[in-house]
């Protein structure tokens with residue numbers, strides 16, 4: 001009787017240990033492998049081809065993912081995508097992206113799933129940055145976490161019990177469009193006096209340019225006369241140098257932030273408020289007014305003082321959040 005062939009030992013099948021993560025920003029497009037603990041194992045970054053429409057962005061994502069240096073175990077189980085604009089995280093359809101043409105109704109999740117062969121999980125970029133900051137960044141150990149990103153616009157996200165509070169249709173967390181000063185200047189969406197229209201980098205720069213045009217005495221007039229751009233960073237430099245107008249602009253932006261945050265504290269009684277985005281580089285210029293504004297509105301501050309702290313994950317927040325979201329959906 002011939003010996004039976006020895007059957008080979010089955011290969012061990014450890015759980016695959018990465019997801020692909022994508023952060024589609026208005027300026028940069030980032031891709032990475034992200035481990036289950038949120039560690040970024042490999043990454044790439046390019047300029048987002050915003051003016052060529054969503055199909056070109058999908059092509060760029062696929063190309064960059066293919067160029068990633070694979071980690072030791074590169075088997076990915078899912079892909080998580082942080083995308084701008086209101087979207088439906090259940091279907092992966094982007095409703096619209098302000099200032100980026102062609103995105104209305106674009107099936108981003110379906111397209112990236114087809115291109116990668118992986119389940120794709122899409123969510124709003126600010127919500128995912130909030131998730132990352134709450135789990136691994138400046139909000140770690142606190143609950144709920146209210147997150148604001150103050151840059152070109154003002155985005156927001158709310159994390160309760162470690163999960164994104166997304167509302168009934170995935171659209172919650174648009175904190176930047178809270179009205180702070182009825183009848184004030186309008187944001188790009190036409191909301192008169194919303195937080196974004198008062199405290200974003202765009203709003204800070206607009207107010208400075210208006211002051212220069214009106215002939216107000218400010219060293220920013222020299223910046224304009226030299227042909228240099230007056231952006232929020234230029235206003236911050238002038239404020240740091242003691243320019244009264246620039247300091248007043250940051251004071252008012254801080255005050256608007258504080259009034260809005262006071263309202264968020266009244267609604268959520270958060271464990272912590274986390275502020276990210278480029279404008280927060282000017283923290284000392286707006287923080288005192290922000291604190292005063294917040295305390296005018298947060299009615300229970302006496303019994304529960306809530307810390308407002310700078311974000312910890314920097315430009316990685318959206319990418320890490322996309323990875324965490326893919327892992328969370330993979331496990332669901």
Ligand SMILES: [Zn+2]
Nearest residue numbers: 177187191194
């Ligand atoms: Zn608005």
